[in-house]
Amino acid sequence: MTATFAFEDELTTLLPRLRRFAHGLSRNAADADDLTQLTIERALRSREQWQPGTRLDAWTYRIMRNLWIDTARSRARKEKVEAPPEEAESVGEDPRSAIHAAIDLQRVMAAMERLPDEQREVVALILIEGFGYREAAELLGLPIGTVSSRLVRGRTALLALVGER
Amino acid sequence: MDEQFFAWLDGELNPEEAAEVEKRVAADPELSDAAAEHRALAMQLHGAFDPVTQAPIPDRIRSAVRPPSPVTELASWRQRRQSGRPAVQHWAAMAATLAVGIVVGTMVPTDDGSPFELRGGQMVAASALDHALDTQLASAASGDTRIGLTFRDRSGAICRSFENNASSGVACSEVGHWRIHGLFAAPEGQDGSYRIAAGSDPNLAALIETRIAGEPFDAKQEAKARARDWR
Numbered sequence: 001m002t003a004t005f006a007f008e009d010e011l012t013t014l015l016p017r018l019r020r021f022a023h024g025l026s027r028n029a030a031d032a033d034d035l036t037q038l039t040i041e042r043a044l045r046s047r048e049q050w051q052p053g054t055r056l057d058a059w060t061y062r063i064m065r066n067l068w069i070d071t072a073r074s075r076a077r078k079e080k081v082e083a084p085p086e087e088a089e090s091v092g093e094d095p096r097s098a099i100h101a102a103i104d105l106q107r108v109m110a111a112m113e114r115l116p117d118e119q120r121e122v123v124a125l126i127l128i129e130g131f132g133y134r135e136a137a138e139l140l141g142l143p144i145g146t147v148s149s150r151l152v153r154g155r156t157a158l159l160a161l162v163g164e165r
Numbered sequence: 166m167d168e169q170f171f172a173w174l175d176g177e178l179n180p181e182e183a184a185e186v187e188k189r190v191a192a193d194p195e196l197s198d199a200a201a202e203h204r205a206l207a208m209q210l211h212g213a214f215d216p217v218t219q220a221p222i223p224d225r226i227r228s229a230v231r232p233p234s235p236v237t238e239l240a241s242w243r244q245r246r247q248s249g250r251p252a253v254q255h256w257a258a259m260a261a262t263l264a265v266g267i268v269v270g271t272m273v274p275t276d277d278g279s280p281f282e283l284r285g286g287q288m289v290a291a292s293a294l295d296h297a298l299d300t301q302l303a304s305a306a307s308g309d310t311r312i313g314l315t316f317r318d319r320s321g322a323i324c325r326s327f328e329n330n331a332s333s334g335v336a337c338s339e340v341g342h343w344r345i346h347g348l349f350a351a352p353e354g355q356d357g358s359y360r361i362a363a364g365s366d367p368n369l370a371a372l373i374e375t376r377i378a379g380e381p382f383d384a385k386q387e388a389k390a391r392a393r394d395w396r
Binding site: 008011012015016017019020023024032033036037040041044104105107108123126127128132133148149151152155156158159162 | 171202213218222226
């Protein structure tokens with residue numbers, strides 16, 4: 001019983017960070033909260049698979065990342081049939097836009113949205129969530145070299161996107 | 166700008182490697198600029214997402230972790246009732262009767278899977294619902310049926326509230342079966358799992374309040390009652 005509550009307590013303290021990661025991956029806030037809710041539900045259902053003593057945050061982030069991949073794929077399929085994917089036109093339209101100007105969440109999310117999925121997840125984990133290269137590589141099940149080169153491409157593209165007018 | 170440059174920027178190098186890259190950057194204005202730009206980018210990214218971590222967690226996410234329990238719902242219902250609106254109770258009892266009428270009238274159980282059946286002119290739990298009422302504790306992971314409160318009613322019988330995708334209600338133990346004492350149809354167009362996460366029908370809390378004698382059972386009392394076959 002106590003173990004059960006501890007799991008939910010820990011999950012509750014993770015919520016702000018999980019939402020942030022979801023916002024880093026998703027194209028808008030509504031999608032991000034859907035993803036967060038799905039992740040929580042999945043984590044609760046598979047709680048027996050989590051090994052106490054290991055990091056619950058990495059475990060939960062992995063669930064979220066896998067769910068995001070699944071939904072992103074099915075959405076891509078749907079959009080291919082229904083309509084061409086919309087361009088993130090709002091990026092760079094802000095008249096104040098300059099590289100050092102404050103950029104709000106929406107603009108950053110729109111810029112992130114334009115990165116290929118495999119770069120976006122690496123940027124979100126390392127630059128936004130603060131995971132180390134090795135931790136991120138383990139979480140994603142990738143060699144550390146792959147993570148590091150994707151991070152270079154992702155952040156370079158992102159710099160151009162948030163800097164462009 | 167190579168991977169080592171960025172690894173240095175992210176603090177991923179050991180002290181010797183870091184010192185080496187630092188020297189290289191200091192000697193190269195282009196690299197120094199790049200370092201400043203990328204540091205600014207990292208800070209902007211962090212800052213941009215701050216509002217997300219500082220904002221209150223939306224209710225639907227909070228209750229996905231910990232669905233509101235029927236016990237707290239009953240408590241909050243009682244609180245609301247004490248602060249006025251005394252008529253709700255009667256309305257709820259009427260609504261319950263009405264719901265039973267509608268359910269009996271429109272879906273008189275015919276197939277084997279129905280959770281209700283008529284016995285001697287009374288509606289009783291059948292199949293999966295009967296089984297859940299007999300065996301399932303409130304703490305059970307969600308199946309099709311979720312058990313809420315277990316309590317003694319004013320006649321001394323043990324009653325339990327239940328909820329599934331289609332309906333919620335209260336059933337009380339009688340010899341050989343669970344008699345349905347109130348039934349509410351799930352609001353239309355709402356997915357069951359979301360409804361549960363969002364909390365039970367206030368009508369259900371009101372109905373429980375009309376029947377309950379004393380306080381609802383805690384987990385221990387519930388398990389004990391099950392061991393005694395709900396008598």
